[in-house]
Amino acid sequence: MIIERAYAHTGPRNDDEWPWSVPCVRDLLAHGVRFTAPVTFLVGENGSGKSTLVEALAEGFGLDSWGGSHNWRYASHRPKSPLGERVRFDAAPRGRAMLGSWATRKGFFLRAETALDALDREGFTPDEVSHGEGFLAAFRGTFHQAGLYVLDEPEAALSFTSCLELLGHIDRLVKSGGQVVCATHSPLLTALPGADIIEVGEHGLRRTTWDRLALVDHWRRYLADPRSYLRHVLD
Template sequence: MLIERAYAHPVSAPPDAWPWSVPCVRELLDEGLRFTAPVTFVVGENGSGKSTLVEAFAESFGLDPHGGSHDWRYASPRPRSPLGEHLRLDPTARGRRMMSSWSARKGFFLRAETALDALDREGVGPDSLSHGEGFLSAFRERSVRPGLYVMDEPEAALSFTSCLELIGHLDRLVANGGQVICATHSPLLTALPGADIIEVGDHGTRRVARADLALVDHWRRYLADPRSYLRHVLG
């Protein structure tokens, strides 16, 4: 592993100001968040703070908040997020060596809204491959390089089979010394053996076994009986 803890410095903003009003963000001020496995999945409902967290993790490591590789910067810089400005990372011994110089850092930030652009810069033209194929191709090339890989809902462009392929890439990546922090809604990805799963919500953060995840329970019940859910949304 490269990073073992994230925490935020105290801020002068009122506690009801965004993003400090988000429970999982507030916990970074009070307690910090420890990483206990090479792969960490952050799950929760829309608006729970998943993307806010992972973007700040990426920024603190030196990755462009637009998305992409550590050694690439957009010509028009995007301001750091309020959380990213105050977030600090505690590295492991190996992480300290990687973070000791700018050139030594290796990593990638995948965010859904800029993924096509980032992949195009990586030499995988979206005209020749689908979004999902392009992402997997680019990731396959990078899965041998140790570094910090931060992802915001990578399953958005992937089919069931492609999600399974991504799990295989993640497994090879950590075997080669990489670390992954991934926000996701996918019950497939969270099945990766040995991964740490952090559920965020009104409670803040808590570690949860995959079998106890609300998203897994909802998918299981929906697939067994779609009408039990659809009757609430269809006229």
């Protein structure tokens, strides 16, 4: 592992304004977030703040919020977020050398909306393939060395079988010394054995297990009886 805890300097702020009003951000400010496994999944509804949190973690590590590796730090026009400016880390024993200086930090921030653009800036251009195939080709060709890899909903472009392949890439990555923090809606990804799962919501942040996730329960119920859900949204 590279990092074992993330926290944020408090400083002046208005708790009624974004991002300080988001419950998971308040939890980060009050207690920090501990990482207990090489792969951590952040799971929550849209608007819960999980993407805000992973973006701030990426920025705190020195990764461009637009997406990309540490070599492309702040290459985009986007300014660093107010939360990302304050995020700091406690290093895991194996990560102390990497966190010791900016020059030694390795990693990548992959966000679904800008992934292919970020990969193009890295010199990786998977021509004549679908969006999902491009994602997987990026993992094969780019995600293979020790470092911090922050992913924001990577399943967005992937089929069921491609998500399974992605899990294989993640498993090989962490066995090579990498660490992954991933925001996701996928019950398939979060089933990775040994992964730590943090549920994000109005309660802030809380650890849970795959079988206790609300999204897993909803998918089970929906697949068993789609009409029980569809009758609420269809005329």
